Amino acid sequence: MMNFELFDQSEPPDTFCQILASGAVILRHFALHQAEQILSEVSRVSEQMPFRHMITPGGYEMSVAMTNCGRFGWVTDRSGYRYSELDPLSGKAWISMPPICYQLAVEAASQAGFNDFQPDACLINRYDIGAKMSLHQDKDEPDLNHPIVSMSFGLPAKFQFGGLSRSDKTQNVMLTHGDVVVWGGESRLAYHGILPIRKGYHPATGEHRINLTFRQIK
Ligand code: SIN
Ligand code: FE2
Numbered sequence: 001m002m003n004f005e006l007f008d009q010s011e012p013p014d015t016f017c018q019i020l021a022s023g024a025v026i027l028r029h030f031a032l033h034q035a036e037q038i039l040s041e042v043s044r045v046s047e048q049m050p051f052r053h054m055i056t057p058g059g060y061e062m063s064v065a066m067t068n069c070g071r072f073g074w075v076t077d078r079s080g081y082r083y084s085e086l087d088p089l090s091g092k093a094w095i096s097m098p099p100i101c102y103q104l105a106v107e108a109a110s111q112a113g114f115n116d117f118q119p120d121a122c123l124i125n126r127y128d129i130g131a132k133m134s135l136h137q138d139k140d141e142p143d144l145n146h147p148i149v150s151m152s153f154g155l156p157a158k159f160q161f162g163g164l165s166r167s168d169k170t171q172n173v174m175l176t177h178g179d180v181v182v183w184g185g186e187s188r189l190a191y192h193g194i195l196p197i198r199k200g201y202h203p204a205t206g207e208h209r210i211n212l213t214f215r216q217i218k
Contacts (some may be wrong), residue, residue, distance in 0.1 A: 015099075017111070020161050020171060023147075023185030025112045031151045032178030035204060039153055041098040041208055042124055045069045048095055049087050049125045057081065063131040070097035072121040072217045074140065081140050083121060083217050097122050097134055104180075105149045105214035112182035114147045119214035127157065127197045127209040135166055135193040140214070146216035147184025153177055153212075155197055156203025162191040177204060 018026040031038065050054055053165035054076045068074060072083040073094045087094055101122060109117035121141075125133070138148050152175040159181065162170035168191065175181065197209050 013171045013179055020173070020181070020183070020188045021190065023187035024161065024183035024190065025181070026173065026175070027108055027111055027180040027182065029178045030108055030111070030140070030180040031104055031153070034100055035153055035178050038098075038104070038151070038212070039102050039204060039210065041101060042212070045095045045124065049090065052069045053090060061099070064133055064201060065126040065128070067124050068089040069101075069124065070120050070122045074121065074123045081142060101212065101214070104151070105187070108149050108180045108182055109147055112147065112184070114182065114184050117146055117149070117216060119149065119216050121215045121217050123213045123215070125156070125211040125213070127194065129199050130196050132196040135160060135162065135191045137189045137191055138213075139189060141215050141217055143216065144188050147182050147188065148182045149214040150178050153210040155200050155203040155207070155209040157197055157209050158195040160193045160195065164189055166191050177202060
């Protein structure tokens with residue numbers, strides 16, 4: 001008995017904005033039209049800088065597989081979380097950020113009211129079925145005036161979006177193929193996470209969810 005959920009893409013829906021909190025919005029379907037192109041850029045990046053399961057400072061292997069593009073890449077190992085201009089696996093500079101990704105991230109930030117966003121880091125997450133990301137804050141960036149822009153593709157995921165304390169109640173919202181979330185301002189340090197990905201199949205990514213988060217480091 002097949003246990004796959006199917007996602008009908010026959011009629012692409014319009015973009016609309018959903019407010020999560022002050023400074024935080026979901027731009028539904030904002031990346032839908034460029035999804036195919038962005039995913040092919042992700043494949044190109046990962047052919048040279050493969051997805052890998054990084055180790056947290058506490059010694060745990062992350063369930064999410066990661067790579068990066070752009071001038072800076074986010075990395076973690078036993079010595080901590082940081083941004084690095086070099087891929088620790090190859091010792092080479094990360095692949096530059098594909099213009100289509102940069103452009104769409106800038107447009108999404110602008111739609112959300114952040115007009116001078118110039119992302120120079122793009123963390124690419126690949127979630128297999130069962131992978132998750134525990135509640136955390138994105139706080140490794142030096143200038144917290146810049147927002148985070150997050151694009152989701154493939155299998156849906158339940159995104160938890162909380163407050164400034166880990167114990168604050170979270171809103172749990174489904175992110176689907178082409179959705180973009182932007183958070184900054186009063187929400188910049190909001191705790192957020194991804195609940196374990198449920199079994200399914202998406203025509204664009206198979207049994208995976210792909211997420212790109214854009215950040216400005218310099
Ligand atoms: C992240 O918090 O860095 C990733 C969030 C997501 O996968 O949607
Ligand atoms: Fe995050």
